[in-house]
Amino acid sequence: MSDLPRVKEATPEEARPRPESWAEELDLLFGALPPRIRDAARELSTHTDLLEVVMDLGRQAEARFPNSEVLLGRGTVTGRDLEYVAARVGSFTEDNRAGIGHTLHRISAIRNRQGDIVGLTCRVGRAVTGTIELIRDLVVSGRSILLLGRPGVGKTTMLRECARVLADDLRKRVVIVDTSNEIGGDGDIPHPGIGRARRMQVRVPNLQHAVMIEAVENHMPEVIVIDEIGTELEAMAARTIAERGVQLIATAHGRSLDNLLVNPTLNDLLGGIQTVTLGDEEARRRGTQKSVQERKAPPTFDVLVEIQERQHLVIHTPLDEVVDLALRGAYKPPQVRIKRPDGSVVAQVMEPSTALGSEARPPVVVRPRVARYEPLAIFPYGVSRSHVEASVRDLNVPVRILHHPDQADVVLTLKNYYRRKDSPIQEAEARRIPIEVLRSNTATQVKSALSRLYGVERPATPEGIMEEALEEALEGITRVRSTGSSMELAPRPPEVRRVQHELAERHDLVSKSVGKEPLRRVKLYHQE
Numbered sequence: 293m294s295d296l297p298r299v300k301e302a303t304p305e306e307a308r309p310r311p312e313s314w315a316e317e318l319d320l321l322f323g324a325l326p327p328r329i330r331d332a333a334r335e336l337s338t339h340t341d342l343l344e345v346v347m348d349l350g351r352q353a354e355a356r357f358p359n360s361e362v363l364l365g366r367g368t369v370t371g372r373d374l375e376y377v378a379a380r381v382g383s384f385t386e387d388n389r390a391g392i393g394h395t396l397h398r399i400s401a402i403r404n405r406q407g408d409i410v411g412l413t414c415r416v417g418r419a420v421t422g423t424i425e426l427i428r429d430l431v432v433s434g435r436s437i438l439l440l441g442r443p444g445v446g447k448t449t450m451l452r453e454c455a456r457v458l459a460d461d462l463r464k465r466v467v468i469v470d471t472s473n474e475i476g477g478d479g480d481i482p483h484p485g486i487g488r489a490r491r492m493q494v495r496v497p498n499l500q501h502a503v504m505i506e507a508v509e510n511h512m513p514e515v516i517v518i519d520e521i522g523t524e525l526e527a528m529a530a531r532t533i534a535e536r537g538v539q540l541i542a543t544a545h546g547r548s549l550d551n552l553l554v555n556p557t558l559n560d561l562l563g564g565i566q567t568v569t570l571g572d573e574e575a576r577r578r579g580t581q582k583s584v585q586e587r588k589a590p591p592t593f594d595v596l597v598e599i600q601e602r603q604h605l606v607i608h609t610p611l612d613e614v615v616d617l618a619l620r621g622a623y624k625p626p627q628v629r630i631k632r633p634d635g636s637v638v639a640q641v642m643e644p645s646t647a648l649g650s651e652a653r654p655p656v657v658v659r660p661r662v663a664r665y666e667p668l669a670i671f672p673y674g675v676s677r678s679h680v681e682a683s684v685r686d687l688n689v690p691v692r693i694l695h696h697p698d699q700a701d702v703v704l705t706l707k708n709y710y711r712r713k714d715s716p717i718q719e720a721e722a723r724r725i726p727i728e729v730l731r732s733n734t735a736t737q738v739k740s741a742l743s744r745l746y747g748v749e750r751p752a753t754p755e756g757i758m759e760e761a762l763e764e765a766l767e768g769i770t771r772v773r774s775t776g777s778s779m780e781l782a783p784r785p786p787e788v789r790r791v792q793h794e795l796a797e798r799h800d801l802v803s804k805s806v807g808k809e810p811l812r813r814v815k816l817y818h819q820e
Contacts, residue, residue, distance in 0.1 A: 314418060317395045321345075321414060324380040324392060324399075326373045329353045332364040343444075347373060348402070348411040374409050382478045386496050387722055391478020396452075396485065398474060417477070419485025423453045426605050426629045426637060430595050432462060435609075436540040438561060438592075440547055441599030447543045448474050448519055450599070454541045455517045456487035467492060467513040471500045475519055489517070497722065501525040508533050518542040522724020527560045527592070534592045545724055548598050549608055551701070553618060554668065554745050557726035562615045564588035585619045587612070603631035667692050668745060671700035673716050674709040676733055683739040689746045703727045704741060732771065732779055736764040740782075758788060765792040765814070769799045772816045783811045 318339055322330050325345065333345060333355060345364070347353045349371065353364040381399045382390040388401040396417025401409045423446065424431055431437065431454050439447050452475050459466040466489035470476045476491035477483035490511065494503045500518075504526065507516055516533055518526075521544045534540055544561060546552050552562055559565050566588045591611045598606040607627045608614045617624045630638045667690040672680050677693060684691045694700050697720045710717055710729045720727055728745065730737040761784050768779045781792060789805055792814045796803035802817040 315339075317397070318342075318416065320392050320395050321397045321416065324377050325414070326376045328365040328367070329373070336362065342416050344416060345414040346412070347377070347414070349374065371408075374412060377412055377414070378409060385472075387472060389472050391473050393479035394477065394481070394483065396474070396477045396483055398472070417474070418449070419452060419483060420449050421453060421456075423450050423602070424457060426603070426631055427597060427607070428457070430597075430607070430609075431457060431541070434539050435594040436534055436592065437542075437595045437597060439541075439543045439597050439599060440549075440551070441543075442547055445599045446602045447599060451475055451517055451519055451541060451543060452485050455489040455515075456485060458515050458539075459489040460487040463488075464514045465512060466490065466515045466517060467507045467511050468517045469494065469500060469503050469507055469519075471497055471503075471519065475517065497724075498523075501529040504529040504533060508536055508538055513538055515539045515541065520545065520724060521558065521561065522726075523721075524557050524560070527558055530561065531589075531592045540593065542593075545726070546701075549596055549614065549618065552596075553615070555702070555726055556728060556744055560589075561592045562587070563591040563612065565619065587615050587619065591615060598626075605629045669694050669699055669701045671695070671697045671703045671716070671720070673697070673703060673705040673714070674733065675704045675706065675730060675738060676735075679733070679735045679738040680704070680742075682735055683742050686739060687742055687746065689742060691742070697725060698723065700725050702745060704730065704738065706730055706733055731782070732768070734764060734767040734771065736760065736767055736782075758791065761788045761792060762795065765795050765816075768816050769796060769801055772801060772818055773799070776818050778815060778817045780806065781814045781816070783807065783813045786812075789814050 322333050325333060329345070329347070332353075336342070336355060341357050343356045343358065345353065345355050347369045350368050352367070353369055353373075355362045355364055377399065378384070378390075378401075381392050384390045384401055388403065390399045390401070391397060392399070396419060398415045398417060400413045400415070402411030402413075404410050427437070427450075437454075439450060441447050455466050455468050455475070458464045468475050468482075468486060468489055468491045470482075470491050471494040473493065476486050476493075482489075482491040490513075492503055492507055492511075494500050501523065504516065504518060507513060516538055518530070518540070519542070521527060521530055521542050530540060530542065544552065544558055546555060546558065549562075552558050553565070564587065565585050567583055568586050569583050593611055594609065596608040596611055596614070598608075600606060605628070607629060608624075609627075614624050614626075625641050628640055632638065669692045670680065671694045680691070680693055697703055697716050700720070703717070703720045703725055705717060705727060707729055710727065717727065728741050730741055761782075764781055768781055771777075772779050784792065789812070793803050793805075796814070796816055803814050804817075805812050806815045807813055
């Protein structure tokens with residue numbers, strides 16, 4: 293038996309001729325629809341702005357446009373209709389996505405508890421040239437660029453065009469890490485929209501970080517293109533790639549610089565954030581409190597681009613300077629670039645006092661620190677909602693508390709729920725939503741988590757530390773007495789632990805110190 297690795301054999305899909313126009317690609321999508329829905333879709337007056345075709349069991353199919361919806365065909369969608377589509381598209385992967393060979397269309401499935409498909413979203417994919425004209429100078433300069441923006445605003449389309457321009461126009465070695473086949477399309481032969489760029493597919497979403505490292509180690513790229521960096525491992529992989537001198541162009545979960553600054557999973561892309569205690573003299577020199585936030589390392593990216601609309605961008609650069617000022621409560625006005633209907637580009641600094649087209653360096657203006665805070669949508673899973681609400685009031689930060697993780701910016705949960713990988717946790721990980729894991733369901737833990745998320749400076753005085761430690765100990769005592777289980781408190785210095793031990797003894801609980809300094813902490817037990 294031969295030990296040579298198996299080479300993939302040609303498939304009927306590869307033998308099929310490629311569509312030569314977008315109209316032919318769209319017809320391939322229509323061809324996968326049940327006949328009555330297909331005929332109704334083809335009769336639509338215009339297909340130029342078609343976004344997606346939605347089919348839900350027991351409801352009438354509909355075509356969605358940017359500002360309207362149109363019902364398709366007569367009657368409601370049946371199980372056979374859904375089976376018809378599923379049999380004519382590619383295989384569904386673990387993230388419930390499939391595609392159609394030689395196209396950029398994406399078919400996403402909704403399943404019931406038994407795993408049966410009960411809904412399909414058939415999104416129209418287009419390769420649009422000219423979408424990077426607003427940032428072409430940044431792309432060809434060799435700088436690493438991070439793109440942010442809401443879903444559907446055109447991030448993936450811009451990524452695809454960046455890859456094509458760098459590979460075809462600049463003749464660079466470009467590798468695309470394509471986790472959901474949205475950049476290069478379904479099938480083993482990538483869509484011509486990526487030009488000469490090479491494409492590496494990812495078998496399952498949680499292996500994206502490994503494929504990122506494999507790309508740089510095995511294929512000698514000059515540029516790596518990645519869609520949606522969403523986990524700590526992926527952020528670390530991106531830093532590793534940047535440190536090897538490879539240009540990175542990527543998107544990330546979030547819509548603005550402020551979103552990333554308060555995101556504990558992804559702020560490493562900005563260099564990471566740490567709290568530093570200054571000496572009295574240094575604090576006086578800076579005119580700040582003794583406890584301040586600083587950047588830990590150089591940012592992974594040189595430029596951050598917020599995509600407000602398809603022809604409206606906000607650009608932050610140089611990113612190291614922007615982040616440093618933001619952490620000090622200051623503000624470096626970004627540049628706004630807008631493409632007019634006639635094709636001309638307007639670039640101006642986001643300052644009312646700065647004249648249009650002025651090349652003068654904008655002044656750095658100080659703004660209140662609270663202005664950095666944008667509302668975070670938080671889904672507490674296994675964490676008391678009342679603790680979250682009380683912490684929000686105490687810290688005076690804007691928070692929206694959700695009942696489901698699908699629209700969340702952050703998930704708060706406990707260690708045991710995270711280890712069990714309950715379905716909400718799996719869903720959050722699949723959507724690449726950051727997860728903040730708490731040791732216990734106490735107001736102190738929740739308050740500490742929100743403080744980290746928003747970068748709120750907690751009291752650093754001995755009185756403040758002792759007050760916080762006693763509050764946590766009382767909450768722990770209440771929990772142990774009500775449940776009968778043990779509980780570990782946060783690491784504390786010896787003098788603080790001693791007071792926590794005394795408090796436990798007064799409430800007839802057993803306590804002991806566990807762990808090694810500086811992580812030594814008090815563990816509470818129920819009296820036997």
